[in-house]
Amino acid sequence: MKQFSVFLIILMLCGCSTSPEPRQQIYLLNSNAPLSSSADEDVKRIIVVDKIQLADYLERPNLVMQIDGNQLYYSDIDLWAESLQTDIHKTLLAWLNDYAKDTQFVAYDSPQASAKFEHLIVSIEHFMPTDKGSVVSDGQYWLVGNKQLESLSSQHTFAFTSALTQKGYSHSVTHMAKQIAQLSAQIVEDVE
Amino acid sequence: MPKNGEPAELKSVTSISKIWLVPIVALCMGAWMFYHQWSNQGPLINIVFENASGLEAGKTKIKMHNVDVGEVKTIALTEDLQKVLVTARMSANSDGLLRESTEFWSVNPRISLNGVSGLNTLVSGTYINMSTNLEGPSSRDFVALSAPPITPSGTPGLHVTLNSNAEFAFKEGDPVIYKGLKVGEFESIYFNFDERVVYYNTFIQAPYHKLITTNTKFWNSSGVQMDLSANGVKVRMSSIETLITNGVAFGVPDGMPQGERVTDRTYFNIHESYESAAEERYKASAKYVILVDDTVRGLHVGAPVEYRGIQIGKVLDINPPNSNQQKWLDSGVAIPVIIGIQPGRIEQTDDNAGIEHITRQMRTWIKNGFRASLQSGNLLTGALFVNLEQYPNETSSSIAKFQDYEVIPSISNEFSQITEKVSAILDNINEMDLAQLSVAANQMMADISASADSMNNTADDFAGTLRQMDEQNVSQKLASALTGIAQLTQGFATGSKTNNEINDTLETLQQRLRELQPLLLELNQAPNSLIFDKQRKPYRQPGASNDKSQ
Numbered sequence: 001m002k003q004f005s006v007f008l009i010i011l012m013l014c015g016c017s018t019s020p021e022p023r024q025q026i027y028l029l030n031s032n033a034p035l036s037s038s039a040d041e042d043v044k045r046i047i048v049v050d051k052i053q054l055a056d057y058l059e060r061p062n063l064v065m066q067i068d069g070n071q072l073y074y075s076d077i078d079l080w081a082e083s084l085q086t087d088i089h090k091t092l093l094a095w096l097n098d099y100a101k102d103t104q105f106v107a108y109d110s111p112q113a114s115a116k117f118e119h120l121i122v123s124i125e126h127f128m129p130t131d132k133g134s135v136v137s138d139g140q141y142w143l144v145g146n147k148q149l150e151s152l153s154s155q156h157t158f159a160f161t162s163a164l165t166q167k168g169y170s171h172s173v174t175h176m177a178k179q180i181a182q183l184s185a186q187i188v189e190d191v192e
Numbered sequence: 193m194p195k196n197g198e199p200a201e202l203k204s205v206t207s208i209s210k211i212w213l214v215p216i217v218a219l220c221m222g223a224w225m226f227y228h229q230w231s232n233q234g235p236l237i238n239i240v241f242e243n244a245s246g247l248e249a250g251k252t253k254i255k256m257h258n259v260d261v262g263e264v265k266t267i268a269l270t271e272d273l274q275k276v277l278v279t280a281r282m283s284a285n286s287d288g289l290l291r292e293s294t295e296f297w298s299v300n301p302r303i304s305l306n307g308v309s310g311l312n313t314l315v316s317g318t319y320i321n322m323s324t325n326l327e328g329p330s331s332r333d334f335v336a337l338s339a340p341p342i343t344p345s346g347t348p349g350l351h352v353t354l355n356s357n358a359e360f361a362f363k364e365g366d367p368v369i370y371k372g373l374k375v376g377e378f379e380s381i382y383f384n385f386d387e388r389v390v391y392y393n394t395f396i397q398a399p400y401h402k403l404i405t406t407n408t409k410f411w412n413s414s415g416v417q418m419d420l421s422a423n424g425v426k427v428r429m430s431s432i433e434t435l436i437t438n439g440v441a442f443g444v445p446d447g448m449p450q451g452e453r454v455t456d457r458t459y460f461n462i463h464e465s466y467e468s469a470a471e472e473r474y475k476a477s478a479k480y481v482i483l484v485d486d487t488v489r490g491l492h493v494g495a496p497v498e499y500r501g502i503q504i505g506k507v508l509d510i511n512p513p514n515s516n517q518q519k520w521l522d523s524g525v526a527i528p529v530i531i532g533i534q535p536g537r538i539e540q541t542d543d544n545a546g547i548e549h550i551t552r553q554m555r556t557w558i559k560n561g562f563r564a565s566l567q568s569g570n571l572l573t574g575a576l577f578v579n580l581e582q583y584p585n586e587t588s589s590s591i592a593k594f595q596d597y598e599v600i601p602s603i604s605n606e607f608s609q610i611t612e613k614v615s616a617i618l619d620n621i622n623e624m625d626l627a628q629l630s631v632a633a634n635q636m637m638a639d640i641s642a643s644a645d646s647m648n649n650t651a652d653d654f655a656g657t658l659r660q661m662d663e664q665n666v667s668q669k670l671a672s673a674l675t676g677i678a679q680l681t682q683g684f685a686t687g688s689k690t691n692n693e694i695n696d697t698l699e700t701l702q703q704r705l706r707e708l709q710p711l712l713l714e715l716n717q718a719p720n721s722l723i724f725d726k727q728r729k730p731y732r733q734p735g736a737s738n739d740k741s742q
Contacts, residue, residue, distance in 0.1 A: 060713075061706050065734055073732050076710065083706065133737030163737040172734045 024077045027063065027173045029087040029180070033094035043104040047143070047191065048113045049096065052089045053123040059085065063169050066130040073131075078169040084127075091177060092122065095184030103191055119144045120187065127179075129172035135162045137179045141187060156190055158183050234262065234282035239296050239320070241336045244276040246300055246318025254280055254296070256322045261286050264320070278336075280320070292328035296320055297337040342379045343395040349376070350401030352454070354392040354410055354440065356462040362392055362438045369413055369441040375400035392462075394440075407444050407451030409469035410462045414438040445470035468494070476542050477505060477532030478550040481597040482564045482578065484527045486604060490576040491566060497531045497578040505533040507578060512595075526602075528594055531564075531578055554598070561586040564600045 057064065061083075062074040080087060089107065096105040105120070106112045124139040138159035160179040164171055241247070244267050254262035262282035270277050282290065299313055299321050313319065323341070342365055343349070368376035376396035383390050396404055440462055444450055463469035471494070488510055497505035509530040533554070535546025554562070561583040569577040583603065592599040604612070683690045714721055 061709055065732065067732065075731070075733070076714075076729075077731070078733075079710070129734035131732065131735055133735045135734075164734055165736055165738075167735040168733050171736075 024079055025169065026079055026081045027169065028081040029084070029173060029177050030091035030094060032174070032177055033091045033181075034098040035094070043102065045103040046112065046117045047103055047105050047120050048108055048117050049089065049093050049105050049120045049122070050108045052085050052092070053121070054085050054088075054127075055125050058124070058127055059083075063173075064128045065169075065172075066126075066128055066136070068131070072128075075169065088124065088127070088180060091180045092184055095181045096120075096188060099185050099188040100192065103188070120191075122183075127176060129164065129169070129176070133164045133167075135164060135172055135175040135179060136160070137176065137183070141183075143191060156186075158186055232284045234284045234286050235290065235332060236265070237262070237280055237282055237290060237332045237334065239278045239280060239334045239336050240270065241276045241278055241298065242338050244278070246298060246313075247276075247278060247320070248317075251317070252319055254282065254320045254322055256289065256324075261289065261322065262320075278320075287330070288326070289322070289324050290330055290332065291324055291326060292331045293326075294322060294324040294331070294334060295337055295341055296322050296334050297340050299340070302340070342377045343397075347395070348398035348401075350396045350398075350404055350454075351379075351456050352394050352396060352404060353457055353459050354394050354462050355389050355459060356392070356412075357387075357389045358412070358462070358464055361390065362440070367439045368394060368396060368410075369439050370400055370403060370443065373400075375403075402453065404442070404454050404458070405444065405451035406454060407448045407473075408442050408454075408460065409445055409472055410440050410442045410460050411466050411469040412438075412462060412464055413441040441466070445473050448473045471506070474534040474536040474542060476536065476544065476547050477508070477534045478547045478554070479508065479530055479532050479597055480554070481594040481599045482529045482531060482602050483594065483599060484529055484566060484602055486566065488527050488529065488566070488576070490568070490574040491529065491578075492575065495575065495577045496569070497533065497580065499580045502537075504537050504580070505531055508532045529578070530597065531600075551598075554600075555591060557582070558591050558598075558600060559588055560584070561588075562600065564602045565604065566602075 057072060060074060061079045062076065063078040063080065065073045065075065067073045093105055093107055106117075108119075120141060120143055122139065122141040124137065126139070127137045129135045136159075138157070140155055140157045142155055160182050162175040162179060164175060246252075247264055247267055249264055249267050252264040253260050254264070260283070262280045264278055264280045266279040268277050268279075269275070297320070299319055301314055320336070321340070362378050362381070364378055364380060366378045367374040368378070376394055378392050379395050380393045381390065382393070442460075443466075445466075463472070491507065491510060493507055493510060495507040496503040497507065507529060511527050512530060533550050534542070535550050536542035538550075540546035540549050563581060563583045563586050565579050565581070566576045567579045569575050580600070586601065586603070588601065592601075684694075685691060
């Protein structure tokens, strides 16, 4: 009986040691975003950036890749470090404030956010690399006036495509962060 | 042949030309046709009509069962100028149809309560109809009927004569109903001035005439009959036809034998209702008198006499003539009511033997307390009936008589008994000492007022106690509770420690769920992947734009 128990434990240890699991890769989108500067006292305009509206398939923690034109591939070992919704919001907010001169963008959950300010609503439909060696992102955004003025700005769309020079998700995440920076530049240009 | 030289002998020639054969043959043929026409024509008859409305000489036909049997030849007024004489030529073989009983009438469109007839004459024109029962001697002179006969001659059935001296009346054509079926009609009406009775000649069609027997009763079934009597409310309707016309029904009342078939023209009475007709089945009755001290209002002739709820007779008369008119001015005069106890109702023979049996039995019962009273049979109409009951305490040694009738002693009716009881109650009330009662009532009212004052004081004290409790305790507790609620809400307010902890917990939970999501997805696809080595899908990653390996 004792010999059988030893054999069983050895067998279980062997089972655990087989097929080594590849290590998970964790990515952060806003690691290269500029640091937010302190609020300027002379700022003339404050815009509240609302929570990013993501397509449902982007709300998973796995990095997603478009394959064969219309299929999606979720990587089991490449994961976002935090919610992509939060990550994009932080990155976008950092780049917006970096590009803007007369406008201050504040997060929707910051103490400065108020209903009297204008709101920026961003909706992202695609935001992923493809197996063809590119990163695509597109969507639309609205600048909504404050409730006192009841004004509504026009709708804007955006679409960016970047060619990848290296394979791998790390390089793709870098390009995705650059496209967020491009989106920020476009928004600031439209706003100011 | 004459010889030579001899003069010719001249002879006169007498011969008829053959051409004369033609008129002779024609004459013979005419004579034969005349004879044929004369020998084949029917008799010439005379019919007297009230007027010649619609009749035309040479056109109007005489029909029987819609077959032409003659034609009107001439129309002229009678000598007295009151009527119209119509001469008609009948067909050759109609001799046997022309009897004294043969009836003629002109057919015109007619609309009455009994129906519509003769509409076909609107197109074909008026004609004369004929019917016969082939009875009686031959005749050539007739008087037409003013209207179509209800029953054409020769119709199989039975003629009976009904009579009635009631106020209702019937007219020709009214139906005779048997169990809802129309089986006959009133044919003619005759009023006998001496008897003041109306006689109705009625025809019952075959085969229903077999139902008419010696025990058959006829009763009025016109419209809807409602009877409010001591027996309650009864509604009777014979047929839809009798709703708009009158009519009689007939039958043998329950309990009577069928009887024997009757001959033609038998007389029957028309009763007011089935009930009155059914009363005819009991012929014998033992008569008694009840001397009623109370009112007889609501008591009618024919009202039932009951013994313990079973009808055993009926009221025959109320206050008969020459009874006690000379005593009307006396106080306490009793009103005589004559009743008949019918032995046929109590399973005795409906004859004198049954009457004798009833008489003997009643004498014993009356001595042993058999008493009569008037009771209300219908509260709606107030109709009364005679109730016979045994009262053991009311024995008597002899039986009184009133005008040759034995008297059944009476007791007060229900209303009188109630009146006596109410009087007794009122007497007791009168005997009460109302003055002493008044003093006691005043004293009681004073006590009640004092008690009410005491209750008011108690209520005031209780209200004061409640007010103090409100001021001292309740307000303090309420303030303390509100303070606790305020502290509690402050603990959960934004920025508070509790709020921050809850937010941190939720964020941590959300993060753990996000980390668990890949595992849950994998378990969803392959539940055994925790134990067994899973077949991993090939790892794929984005390729470079110039890398063709992907």
